[in-house]
Amino acid sequence: MKKVMFVCRRNSCRSQMAEGFARKFAQGKVAIASSGLAASRVHPTAIQVMAEENIDLAVQTSDCLEDFIPEDFDAVISMCGCGVSLPEPWLTREKFADWDLPDPDGQPLAVFHQVRDEIKQRVKMLIVELTA
Secondary structure (H helix, E strand, O other): OOOEEEOOOOOOOOHHHHHHHHHHHOOOOOEEEEEEEEOOOOOHHHHHHHHOOOOOOHOOOOEOOOOOOHHHEEEEEEOOOOOHOHHHHHHHOEEEEEOOOOOOOOOOEEEEEEEHHHHHHHHHHHHHHHHH
C-alpha cells in the first residue's frame, strides 16, 4: 500500500483538508498522513467547510513533520510552497509535488471554499495515480 504525506507550514488548513479528502477517496487503498513544519491546530473554518463535504476534520490532529520518518512514505505533497523548507529526505521520495496553494487563514469564507475545491480535485487525481 502506498503512503502519502501532505505537509504545510502549520498543518491547520490545507494539509488537513487534503488528508480528509484523501481518506475519503482512497477508501483504505492508500495510507494517509498530514503534518506541518510546526504543529498548530485544525482550523475551525477548515472544519466547517469540510463538514459541507461530509468530512469531519474535528477528529484529525495537527502533527509536526519531525515526528515522522521520510522513508515511511512513497509520496510527499507540499501544500503551500514550503517544499524549499523541507529536509532533503522528504524531497527525494518516489513522488514529490509542491501544489503551492494560497493560505485561506484569515481570508473570507469564499477563499476557504475555493482552496477546498482545488484541493479536492488535486487529491482525486493523486489517489487515481497512486492506485493505478
